[in-house]
Amino acid sequence: MSIKNTFSFFLPDLEHKNGQAFVSDGIKAGFPSPAADFDETTVSLDNVLVKNRETTFYAKANGNSMIGAGIDNGDIMVIDRSLEPMNNKIAVCCIDGEFTVKRIKIEKDCVFLVPENKEFQPIKVTEENELIIWGIVTYVIKSV
Amino acid sequence: MYALVDCNNFYASCERVFQPHLIGKPIVILSNNDGCIISRSDEAKALGIPMGAPEFKVRAELKQKNIHVFSSNYPLYGDLSSRVMKILESFTPHIEPYSIDEAFLNFDGMSIPDFHDYGSKMKYRLQKWLSIPVSIGFADTKALSKVANKIARKFPEKTKGVYVIDTEEKRIKALKWTKIEDVWGIGFRLNKKMKAKNINTAYDFTLPHNEAFIKKEMGVVGMRLKYELEGKSVLDLDLPKDRKTIAITRSFDGNITTFDEMKERVSTFATVCAEKLRKQKSCCNNVIVYLRKDKYKTERQHYNFYKMETIPFSSNSSITISNIAVKMLKNMFEEGEIYKKAGVIVTGIIPENQKQFHLFEEENPKHLKLMKVMDDYFKKTGERKIRLGNQDLQRTWKMKQNHLSKKYTTDFKDILKISCQ
Numbered sequence: 001m002s003i004k005n006t007f008s009f010f011l012p013d014l015e016h017k018n019g020q021a022f023v024s025d026g027i028k029a030g031f032p033s034p035a036a037d038f039d040e041t042t043v044s045l046d047n048v049l050v051k052n053r054e055t056t057f058y059a060k061a062n063g064n065s066m067i068g069a070g071i072d073n074g075d076i077m078v079i080d081r082s083l084e085p086m087n088n089k090i091a092v093c094c095i096d097g098e099f100t101v102k103r104i105k106i107e108k109d110c111v112f113l114v115p116e117n118k119e120f121q122p123i124k125v126t127e128e129n130e131l132i133i134w135g136i137v138t139y140v141i142k143s144v
Numbered sequence: 145m146y147a148l149v150d151c152n153n154f155y156a157s158c159e160r161v162f163q164p165h166l167i168g169k170p171i172v173i174l175s176n177n178d179g180c181i182i183s184r185s186d187e188a189k190a191l192g193i194p195m196g197a198p199e200f201k202v203r204a205e206l207k208q209k210n211i212h213v214f215s216s217n218y219p220l221y222g223d224l225s226s227r228v229m230k231i232l233e234s235f236t237p238h239i240e241p242y243s244i245d246e247a248f249l250n251f252d253g254m255s256i257p258d259f260h261d262y263g264s265k266m267k268y269r270l271q272k273w274l275s276i277p278v279s280i281g282f283a284d285t286k287a288l289s290k291v292a293n294k295i296a297r298k299f300p301e302k303t304k305g306v307y308v309i310d311t312e313e314k315r316i317k318a319l320k321w322t323k324i325e326d327v328w329g330i331g332f333r334l335n336k337k338m339k340a341k342n343i344n345t346a347y348d349f350t351l352p353h354n355e356a357f358i359k360k361e362m363g364v365v366g367m368r369l370k371y372e373l374e375g376k377s378v379l380d381l382d383l384p385k386d387r388k389t390i391a392i393t394r395s396f397d398g399n400i401t402t403f404d405e406m407k408e409r410v411s412t413f414a415t416v417c418a419e420k421l422r423k424q425k426s427c428c429n430n431v432i433v434y435l436r437k438d439k440y441k442t443e444r445q446h447y448n449f450y451k452m453e454t455i456p457f458s459s460n461s462s463i464t465i466s467n468i469a470v471k472m473l474k475n476m477f478e479e480g481e482i483y484k485k486a487g488v489i490v491t492g493i494i495p496e497n498q499k500q501f502h503l504f505e506e507e508n509p510k511h512l513k514l515m516k517v518m519d520d521y522f523k524k525t526g527e528r529k530i531r532l533g534n535q536d537l538q539r540t541w542k543m544k545q546n547h548l549s550k551k552y553t554t555d556f557k558d559i560l561k562i563s564c565q
Contacts, residue, residue: 053230054227054230054231054273054274055227055231055273055274057552057553057559057560058556058559058560059559059560059561059562060559060560060561060562061562061564062561062562062563062564062565063563063564063565064564065564065565066564071564073564076559077562081272081273081274082272082273092562094164097164097165097166097167098164098165098563099164099560099562099563100562100563100564100565101562101563101564115564120565132164134164134275
């Protein structure tokens with residue numbers, strides 16, 4: 001079954017909770033604030049990091065196998081489950097019931113889950129394995 | 145065209161989203177306080193674990209059969225439920241969330257060439273995006289879409305989880321297959337009456353010679369159901385509204401035998417009801433207090449007690465609702481009896497801004513400010529540290545949750561940890 005993103009219903013987001021810069025000089029007499037014309041919403045990380053609210057999940061990385069890709073132990077990963085798995089994407093995979101984060105390499109007749117650390121071996125996914133690409137990692141948040 | 149989308153074994157499926165090693169393994173979920181079984185995976189059903197069984201009665205069996213047991217994790221289920229509903233909204237703007245795990249959809253005015261195909265896309269998307277398996281039934285009416293849903297769920301191989309009743313032939317076949325007790329709105333009591341009248345299937349229910357009986361027993365509700373099953377749509381989508389009653393009831397760990405102890409509990413339940421009212425910006429008009437005695441230690445058969453009082457004005461003040469509840473308790477409570485369970489229920493709920501004002505009796509306006517302080521403090525700290533005088537400050541609002549999974553989506557401390565080994 002091939003499912004493409006062909007659906008076109010969008011509902012207005014009426015519950016947007018992100019802050020809005022409030023300019024209160026509206027009614028007072030005198031010279032109005034010149035900033036009032038540039039009344040824009042405040043910057044929100046949510047809007048940048050979360051493209052699809054319903055399918056976005058967060059997870060903490062536990063281990064060092066992906067440090068080459070910038071995912072260090074303890075980093076928080078933003079995962080979007082609605083994105084299609086593609087070659088070279090970093091994905092949260094579920095192999096035989098266990099979660100792991102790896103880069104997907106699709107070869108002609110098989111799939112590899114490739115770590116980004118020389119000390120770890122790529123996992124070759126064979127027919128005996130059960131692989132679910134759970135979601136695609138879109139951002140990594142780290143504390144410095 | 146209507147559709148009913150129902151999540152398969154929803155609570156068990158929610159647990160599996162973040163613990164995929166449990167896919168294919170038997171799981172059961174326990175009710176609040178780890179009381180009894182309220183959700184089972186298909187594997188647990190196959191092992192013969194009955195729905196509703198008290199946990200302590202099947203504890204040994206669960207262990208022996210290696211069944212995974214979870215306390216109910218409502219923050220997790222609620223979050224996934226709202227994600228399911230939002231995703232369904234991308235298939236049609238007309239949606240009625242019917243319960244935490246099912247929703248009616250309506251497709252009027254949309255041109256969809258193949259409903260089976262459209263349903264398959266919905267099912268695939270919820271599986272891929274959220275790992276939530278669903279069954280979907282399509283038909284011309286809500287009641288028939290429930291029937292179609294049951295067929296989709298019962299015959300997964302044949303239907304692939306999606307079934308469309310779109311011909312007269314299919315409708316009649318489906319009604320003949322549907323047992324009367326499985327028809328939407330036929331409860332235990334009605335089922336017995338129907339059986340006595342030789343109405344055994346949904347099809348029998350629609351037969352002309354039963355019409356008078358149905359009218360007599362079920363009135364207009366029964367006639368509506370009959371039309372719906374005949375394919376004439378009379379029930380529209382009910383758009384989501386605020387809840388009509390709020391109930392806080394708890395079984396006690398031990399027994400409660402003294403008035404003071406019970407007063408503390410009832411007052412606490414009342415304040416939580418008031419808090420929920422304020423959260424959804426509404427007020428209530430009636431307060432009900434419910435008490436349950438130990439049914440094995442009462443001589444009389446009567447062990448459930450209810451009392452209701454109407455407040456002279458609409459209120460969502462913890463003080464007002466608690467005072468009324470405690471006043472009723474004074475009249476109900478019998479010293480020396482053993483109580484097992486109690487609750488406070490508020491009804492007659494109206495939006496805060498549609499409150500009728502009264503000339504002579506009105507809420508003390510100071511309550512409003514005080515409640516705001518209490519709510520703000522609770523929101524900020526997550527603790528109910530500001531309480532009424534008759535509540536116990538030491539007592540915490542803790543349920544027995546010995547098998548609780550993490551709040552993967554609603555508490556940042558609890559997010560999934562994924563191995564990078």
